[in-house]
Amino acid sequence: DSGVTQTPKHLITATGQRVTLRCSPRSGDLSVYWYQQSLDQGLQFLIQYYNGEERAKGNILERFSAQQFPDLHSELNLSSLELGDSALYFCASSEGQSAPSEQYFGPGTRLTVT
Amino acid sequence: GIQVEQSPPDLILQEGANSTLRCNFSDSVNNLQWFHQNPWGQLINLFYIPSGTKQNGRLSATTVATERYSLLYISSSQTTDSGVYFCAAPRGATNKLIFGTGTLLAVQP
Numbered sequence: 001d002s003g004v005t006q007t008p009k010h011l012i013t014a015t016g017q018r019v020t021l022r023c024s025p026r027s028g029d030l031s032v033y034w035y036q037q038s039l040d041q042g043l044q045f046l047i048q049y050y051n052g053e054e055r056a057k058g059n060i061l062e063r064f065s066a067q068q069f070p071d072l073h074s075e076l077n078l079s080s081l082e083l084g085d086s087a088l089y090f091c092a093s094s095e096g097q098s099a100p101s102e103q104y105f106g107p108g109t110r111l112t113v114t
Numbered sequence: 115g116i117q118v119e120q121s122p123p124d125l126i127l128q129e130g131a132n133s134t135l136r137c138n139f140s141d142s143v144n145n146l147q148w149f150h151q152n153p154w155g156q157l158i159n160l161f162y163i164p165s166g167t168k169q170n171g172r173l174s175a176t177t178v179a180t181e182r183y184s185l186l187y188i189s190s191s192q193t194t195d196s197g198v199y200f201c202a203a204p205r206g207a208t209n210k211l212i213f214g215t216g217t218l219l220a221v222q223p
Contacts, residue, residue, distance in 0.1 A: 002158075002159065031209065033209075033210065033211075035211075042213060042215055042216075043200065043202075043213040044213075045205075045210040045211060045212070048208070048209070048210055055208070056208045056209075056210050058210055088155055090157060092211075094209060096209070097209065098207055098208060098209050100144045100145035100164055100204070100209075101145070101209050102145070102147065102159070102162040103147065103209065103211060104159060105149070105156075105157040105158075105159070107155075107156050108155055108156065108157070110155065
């Protein structure tokens with residue numbers, strides 16, 4: 001158990017819908033990262049927050065947004081869902097905001113868009 | 115940005131055999147992590163090893179930062195070692211990890 005929690009574990013929804021994925025970092029970690037794992041793109045970095053502020057952005061679509069709350073949990077919002085958004089979404093956390101800082105991954109949320 | 119390559123892409127072993135997985139990275143790094151993704155999809159931290167050698171039970175890892183590669187050794191493999199092994203390095207000064215394409219390991223009884 002990494003100490004990072006994610007809910008829900010599985011999500012099945014229809015195209016055009018909106019979903020929210022939730023992540024709680026390890027105790028004491030201030031950075032939260034979101035990654036997407038799809039069959040064709042592999043594991044890709046989406047976005048990082050540190051202590052409530054956005055720190056780095058990767059290949060995140062405009063339909064996707066995230067935020068980190070004062071209690072340090074984070075939410076990833078995916079809207080206008082398309083079939084291609086079906087993937088495993090991971091949240092990770094680390095103590096620091098920049099390298100080197102070991103990242104610990106949550107169990108992931110498996111999103112299926114039908 | 116940094117490129118991360120892993121080899122071999124897949125590997126089939128008999129239980130009890132040893133194996134070496136390789137990770138090459140294109141730029142110098144100050145952080146390298148190895149992960150095991152089990153058949154249920156969970157990403158499990160194996161090693162945080164920017165340089166040197168670390169051991170944890172039957173697994174060990176060595177990173178030679180000056181030559182830009184890292185090796186993961188699995189000894190006396192077990193069926194529970196099956197899954198995909200990823201290495202990942204951060205891009206630049208940020209901590210966003212760039213993952214390799216992974217090595218798919220199948221350990222047969």
